[in-house]
Amino acid sequence: MIDQPVSAPVRGGVRPPPVRPGAGRFLVLLVVFVCAACGLVYELELVALASYLIGDSVTQASVVLSVMVFAMGVGSLLAKRLRCHAAVGFGLVEAALALIGGCSALVLYAAFAWLGEARYALVAFSLAIGVLIGAEIPLLMSLIQRASRRGGRGEEDAAGTVADLFAADYVGALVGGLAFPFLLLPWLGQLTGALLTGAVNAVAGGALVLWLFRRDISPRARWWLLGANLAVLAVLATATALVADFEAAARRAVYGEPVRVAVHTGVQEVVLTGAEDGPVDLFLDGRLQMSGGDGDRHHRALVHPAMRQGPHARVLVLGGGDGLAAREALRHPAVRSVTVVELDPGMVRLARTDPALSALNGHVYRDPRVKVVYADAFRWLRGATAPRHAYDVVVSDLPDPGVTPSTKLYSQEFYGLTAGVLADGGRLAVHAGPVGARPHAYWTVESTIRAAGFATRPYRAPGRPDRGFVLAVPEARGVPPAPGPGVLGVEEERPGDVPPSTLLRPRYAD
Structure with a gap:
């Protein structure tokens, strides 16, 4: 699926966007801001969940950050192949990122609960998300240059464009970094927070390509992109609706006993298993603190x-x-x-x-x-x-x-x-x-x-x-x-x- 030449000839071979250049530039930068916020949420969510499931947050943060930074370099190199088809490429990258990043916490927790090991899943998600995030900037660079032209004419200030692009990216990362611990985690929890972030990511990326750059994409490509984004949103919505059932099943798999109490206190997850009139097992953040009658001893x-x-x-x-x-x-x-x-x-x-x-x-x-x-x-x-x-x-x-x-x-x-x-x-x-x-x-x-x-x-x-x-x-x-x-x-x-x-x-x- 590639961008097809448009039927109507345009001066310079480039179709202008349906808005003024300044407005087009602003919309691209707005999407850069949103995508950067989502990307950092995925990163922090992997670090937080890995620390919770595996322990030693310093090691887990080092693994996630180093793998993701390496993968971002790989993604930037791979994006060079898509520069001629930047609109379609960016649409596909954002759909994939929304799906993988949004479902990462769910799959990571499932691997821990049913397989007993989440390290390999952690590295795989860090690699995949890093590749997709790394592919964003080169494609967005092409899109913002295209959005700023009027009728194919005009010289772009490359240095100014890069400065604007990275400024939006860094500010978005700041917002995402603050939103994760202060809004998403305490209000929604890790699973629902990641799924909602994926939905925002899909809507922002899909809307930019399917509206602002629709003239650069063939009708067939538009339908494919629309279908892909709707499928991603459907998966994320279904997973969100089933989060409570999934958490209950995963807790049973992790703790082995009927979970009688499971609360997120804002500081930690506290789980009590066992009957009200029998031995109590106490878990804090998934780690056994007291087992049955062991509390006395x-x-x-x-x-x-x-x-x-x-x-x-x-x-x-x-x-x-x-x-x-x-x-x-x-x-x-x-x-x-x-x-x-x-x-x-x-x-x-x-x-x-x-x-x-x-x-x-x-x-x-x-x-x-x-x-x-x-x-x-x-x-x-x-x-x-x-x-x-x-x-x-x-x-x-x-x-x-x-x-x-x-x-x-x-x-x-x-x-x-x-x-x-x-x-x-x-x-x-x-x-x-x-x-x-x-x-x-x-x-x-x-x-x-x-x-x-x-x-x-x-x-x-x-x-x-x-x-x-x-x-x-x-x-x-x-x-x-x-x-x-x-x-x-x-x-x-x-x-x-x-x-x-x-x-x-x-x-x-x-």
């Missing part, structure tokens, strides 16, 4: 060793929005206050209201001794509202350190800030991830705590799943007390010199 091992010896009237829990660490702290009669610093109000709301989870945490949020502070733990410790030397026990109940957003909460700087809120004789207890499954990450946590000026005692909870912890006291106070019965020391497993993790040198990637 995990949180007993985390909290009680720090409470056994020394004062423990004032307890600070960093993270722990599920209320289980606070529940264990309140089992000690001498506790007068428990402050929970939790980033996600939705998690606390669920821990208050869900029958199974609130029963599991002993309705801890009804206890007047419990105070909740909604804040990022790092910022709160650094801010003026965190009381200095006020807590006898600090419990760090945060996601595993291998999850990139949590890396700063396992840094030397973070533990240095934590030392500032510990009272004289205070103890720090840290959930440090699995000892056996991820020994490098576990021992990096232990090394990082020591580098922040603590003496440490590493230990684990027996049984499965593997849970590792670190009990620490300020180095000036000597060695931490033995963690007590029910846990196993692992000091003999400590490897050689393990570098600590800092904000500028995170070291948790295995």
Whole structure:
């Protein structure tokens, strides 16, 4: 399918567009703006979903960006073959981009849910989307030059055209980059947001070619392009209508149990599986945080060793929005206050209201001794509202350190800030991830705590799943007390010199 010569001869061999040159130029730049916004949304959506499904957002962002930039160069070279048929070529490129980019999140999630692996799909989509985005600019350059001519006459200012084109492209990228986290993701979610972006992409590209450049395309080519765009829009609309059913089926495939609660809190996805009167499995962003009755064993091992010896009237829990660490702290009669610093109000709301989870945490949020502070733990410790030397026990109940957003909460700087809120004789207890499954990450946590000026005692909870912890006291106070019965020391497993993790040198990637 190629552009056919028009039947009526025109001066210079070029058919003028149906609008004045200035208006035609503006319409092309407007479509450049829209397409750039859509392209960046596809890119950010791949990075966000890959980080959620695979983990380690730094690695996933690097893979997506490097593959896409390489593919954009390939696409620019391939577009040279279409310059003589720029209108039809651009129409086909935008239809393909709308379909592939719009469906990318859906297919990526399906690969993760049913195949258990999304890396290959991630690279394939990054490559395909990059090729199509790279093909846009050369074709748009041809179209904007054509739209600016009047009757085939006139010299174009090439430098000015390039400047206008890239200005529209960069501004569109800015809008798309801001729209994704602040509008599409919180309002529509990743799947529907990507599908809607694809629809906008198809309408903008198809409308430009089928109206502004209709005189440059044969009737047969126009019908083919119209049919292709309508088919793409039909696919995207059908997928949008089925998103809820797809998400429910995919969750069943991922979690293996009937999903009783699944909410996007604005901070993370929280999923509860199991019956209201039975064991509860808690998942945060697809990662298992608590399995069945394991919550008792995990949180007993985390909290009680720090409470056994020394004062423990004032307890600070960093993270722990599920209320289980606070529940264990309140089992000690001498506790007068428990402050929970939790980033996600939705998690606390669920821990208050869900029958199974609130029963599991002993309705801890009804206890007047419990105070909740909604804040990022790092910022709160650094801010003026965190009381200095006020807590006898600090419990760090945060996601595993291998999850990139949590890396700063396992840094030397973070533990240095934590030392500032510990009272004289205070103890720090840290959930440090699995000892056996991820020994490098576990021992990096232990090394990082020591580098922040603590003496440490590493230990684990027996049984499965593997849970590792670190009990620490300020180095000036000597060695931490033995963690007590029910846990196993692992000091003999400590490897050689393990570098600590800092904000500028995170070291948790295995």
